[in-house]
Amino acid sequence: MNNNIEKEYKVLVTKEQFYNLYQNFATPPFHEQVNIYYDTQDLMIRKHKGAMRIRDVNGMHIFTLKMQSEEGLLEFEKPVPKNAITSLEDEEIQELLHRYQLQGPFFKIAELHTQRAVYESEFAELCFDISTYHGKTDYEIEYEYKQPHDGLSVFQKLLSHVQLVYEKNCTSKIQRALQAVEDAPVYAAADGQVLSVVQDACTGTTVTMELGNGYQAVYGQLKDLTVAEGDTVKEGEVIGNISAPTKYYSVEGPNLYFAMKKDGVPVDPFEYLE
Numbered sequence: 001m002n003n004n005i006e007k008e009y010k011v012l013v014t015k016e017q018f019y020n021l022y023q024n025f026a027t028p029p030f031h032e033q034v035n036i037y038y039d040t041q042d043l044m045i046r047k048h049k050g051a052m053r054i055r056d057v058n059g060m061h062i063f064t065l066k067m068q069s070e071e072g073l074l075e076f077e078k079p080v081p082k083n084a085i086t087s088l089e090d091e092e093i094q095e096l097l098h099r100y101q102l103q104g105p106f107f108k109i110a111e112l113h114t115q116r117a118v119y120e121s122e123f124a125e126l127c128f129d130i131s132t133y134h135g136k137t138d139y140e141i142e143y144e145y146k147q148p149h150d151g152l153s154v155f156q157k158l159l160s161h162v163q164l165v166y167e168k169n170c171t172s173k174i175q176r177a178l179q180a181v182e183d184a185p186v187y188a189a190a191d192g193q194v195l196s197v198v199q200d201a202c203t204g205t206t207v208t209m210e211l212g213n214g215y216q217a218v219y220g221q222l223k224d225l226t227v228a229e230g231d232t233v234k235e236g237e238v239i240g241n242i243s244a245p246t247k248y249y250s251v252e253g254p255n256l257y258f259a260m261k262k263d264g265v266p267v268d269p270f271e272y273l274e
Contacts, residue, residue, distance in 0.1 A: 001077065001092050001096065002077045002078070003074060003075060003076045003077070005069070005071050005072045005073065005074060005075070006066065006072065006073045006144075007072060007144070007145040007151070008143060008145065009142070009143045009151065009155045010140055010141065010142040010143070010170055011140070011141055011159070011167070011170060012138055012139065012169050012170040013141060015139050017162050017164060018128065018130075018139035018141065020161075020162045021141065021158070021159070021161060021162045022117065025119040026119070027117075028117040028118055028119050028128075029117060030128075030130070031058060031116055031117075032057070032114070032115055033055055033057045033113070033114040033115075033116055034055070034056040034057075034083070034112075034113055035053050035055050035111070035112045035113070035114065035173065035174075036053060036055075036108055036110075036111050037108070037111070037112070038054070038106045038107065038108055038109065039106065039109045040102065040103070040104065040106060040107070043109070045065075045067075045102060046174075048067060048068065048100070050065065050067040050100075051065075051066045051172060052065045052066075052102075054080060054083040054084075054087060055083075060079055061082055061083045061087065062077055062078070062079055062080070063076075063077065063078045063079070063080045063087060063088075063090075064076065064077050065093075065096060065097075065100075078090070078092060078093065080093075085105075085106055085107075088104070109178070110174055110177040111177070112131055112132070112173055112174070112177045113132050113133070114129050114130065114131045114173070115131075116129050121146075122147075123146055123147055123149045123154070124144055124145050124146050124154070125142075125146060126142070126143055126158065127140075127141070127142040128141060129141070131173060131176075133180055134177065134180040134181060134184060135180075135184075136180050138170075140170060140173075141159075178254070181242055182242050183241050184241065184242050185238045185241055186219060186222060186238065186239055186240050186256055187235075187238055187239070188209070188217075188233045188234065188235055188236060188237045188238075188239050189217055189258070190209075191211070191233065191235050192209035192210055192212070192232075192233055193210045193231065193233070194207060194208070194209055194227050194229050194233060195209060195210045195216065195229070196208045196229060197225065197227075197228065197229055200220065202246060202248045203220025203221055203257045204220055204221045204222065204223075204243055204245075204246045204257075205221075205222040205223060205240070206218060206219065206220040206222070206257070207219045207220075207239060207240070211272075214263040215261070215262055216260065216261045216262075216264075217258070217260050217269075218257070218258065218259040218260070218261070219239065219240075219258055220256070220257030220258070221242060221243050221246070221254070221255060221257045222239070222240040222241065222242065223241050223242070223243035223244075224240050224241045225239065225240040226240055227240070242254050260272055
């Protein structure tokens with residue numbers, strides 16, 4: 001398994017700035033990457049400011065674990081047979097995860113597609129990334145070290161070609177993908193009538209809907225509601241958008257709280273909705 005300290009500079013730019021700079025570098029071809037990110041149910045990797053993904057690129061599947069260390073962000077990579085949770089059962093990967101006390105089960109938490117073009121120099125890779133996730137698209141330029149040098153000065157000079165000055169203005173791709181969940185529309189899972197709209201310390205703005213036969217659906221972490229108490233709602237109708245998380249979900253980030261009850265007792269939603 002390969003490992004190294006990742007050192008890079010990256011900046012988000014506009015579409016126009018992106019292509020203006022790209023055209024200065026002999027327009028290298030773009031290749032698609034599909035990044036699937038995995039974590040435990042309680043997001044233990046994210047809590048340690050790390051990330052775990054499997055990337056599909058050029059017919060290969062590359063496992064990557066990034067974890068913080070005293071020297072910087074330590075990156076481990078290994079080819080795996082496919083982009084699936086079962087690939088994490090690899091013996092060498094399991095040893096690595098145990099070293100960091102990361103125990104499954106693991107779950108897919110995000111998917112991000114990137115069109116990447118790479119300009120190679122002796123000292124670094126200049127990457128032009130167009131990433132899409134949750135209906136959003138962003139344009140990012142990365143300067144990744146291949147060997148020690150004054151990379152910041154070089155990157156600043158490259159950006160100056162399009163009147164840009166480097167400033168740290170973007171988080172990692174996984175953080176952006178998770179953040180994009182905020183503002184996403186929330187759709188009614190079934191026909192029903194709005195029983196209540198309350199402010200809950202844990203789940204924020206929370207809508208409870210009567211579905212009939214003693215069943216209730218509870219939607220939390222909402223904003224910009226389009227329904228009110230007493231409204232009749234059809235399955236698939238937008239009832240609001242996902243809000244910023246309450247303090248009780250600050251680690252998980254923006255997410256939809258969803259629960260179902262039968263005669264006031266919590267039940268598995270899949271038993272009702274399948």
